[in-house]
Amino acid sequence: MPTGHIMMAMTLDGFVARKDHTLDWLDKQDTAGEDHGFTEFMDSIDVIVMGSGSYKTVLGFGEWPYTKPVVVLSRSLVQADIPDHLQDKVEIMSLEPVDLMNVLGDRGIKRVYVDGGAIIQSFLRNGLIADMKVDIVPILIGKGIRLFGELHKDVDLALVSVSDFKSGLIQMQYRIRQ
Numbered sequence: 001m002p003t004g005h006i007m008m009a010m011t012l013d014g015f016v017a018r019k020d021h022t023l024d025w026l027d028k029q030d031t032a033g034e035d036h037g038f039t040e041f042m043d044s045i046d047v048i049v050m051g052s053g054s055y056k057t058v059l060g061f062g063e064w065p066y067t068k069p070v071v072v073l074s075r076s077l078v079q080a081d082i083p084d085h086l087q088d089k090v091e092i093m094s095l096e097p098v099d100l101m102n103v104l105g106d107r108g109i110k111r112v113y114v115d116g117g118a119i120i121q122s123f124l125r126n127g128l129i130a131d132m133k134v135d136i137v138p139i140l141i142g143k144g145i146r147l148f149g150e151l152h153k154d155v156d157l158a159l160v161s162v163s164d165f166k167s168g169l170i171q172m173q174y175r176i177r178q
Ligand SMILES: NC(=O)c1ccc[n+]([C@@H]2O[C@H](COP(=O)([O-])OP(=O)(O)OC[C@H]3O[C@@H](n4cnc5c(N)ncnc54)[C@H](OP(=O)(O)O)[C@@H]3O)[C@@H](O)[C@H]2O)c1
Pocket: 007, 008, 009, 010, 015, 016, 017, 020, 021, 022, 026, 050, 051, 052, 053, 054, 055, 057, 058, 073, 074, 075, 076, 077, 095, 096, 097, 115, 116, 117, 118, 119, 120, 122, 145
C-alpha cells in the first residue's frame, strides 16, 4: 500500500483555514524567499489526494497550481463537475481512505500527498499517514477549520526536525510511530 504524507500550514491555534475557507491569514505572511521545502516535497510524491473542500478553494485560485495528478475525494461531486480544462488532471473518487490507497497501490503509486482538513483527519484515523510537515504560522485566528480532530486512539509521533524561518514560521516534521 502507498504511504500518506502531509505538508500543511496551521495557525498557532490549530486552524488551516477560516470557517469560510479563506486563507487571508496565510497570504499576508511575509514569506518572500522562503520555500519551506515545498518544491522538494512535491517532487517526492506521486499523486495529491484532497477533499472537495480544498479542491473548491484551489479552483478559486484561477490558475491550477499542480503538475502532479490530483484525486479529489467527494461523495457529492462527480467527474462531470470538473471543468473541461482539468479533466485530465483531476479525478473524482468516492472511496473510503483504505480502499482509495489500495486502488492507488494497484496503479503503482508509492507516495501520496494527503491534503485538506477533514481528509487528513480521516487518513490519520485510518493509520495511513507515514509522516507530516506542519508549518506553524505566527498568528491566532480564534476559530476556523481545524487540522486535527477526534481520534479513536492516540497517534504517537517521533520528532524528525524543527526549522525556523525569518518570517516567524516554524516547521516541525514528525514521523508517525505505527
Ligand atoms: N493551511 C494549509 O496549508 C491548507 C492546505 C490545504 C487546504 N487548506 C484549506 O483547509 C480547508 C479544509 O477544509 P475541509 O476540511 O472542508 O476540506 P477537505 O478535507 O479538503 O474536504 C472535506 C470534504 O471532502 C469530502 N470527503 C469525501 N470523502 C471523505 C472522507 N473519507 N473523509 C472526509 N471528507 C470526505 C466531503 O465532502 P463531499 O463528500 O460533500 O464532497 C468533505 O466535506 C480548506 O478550506 C482548504 O482550502 C489549507
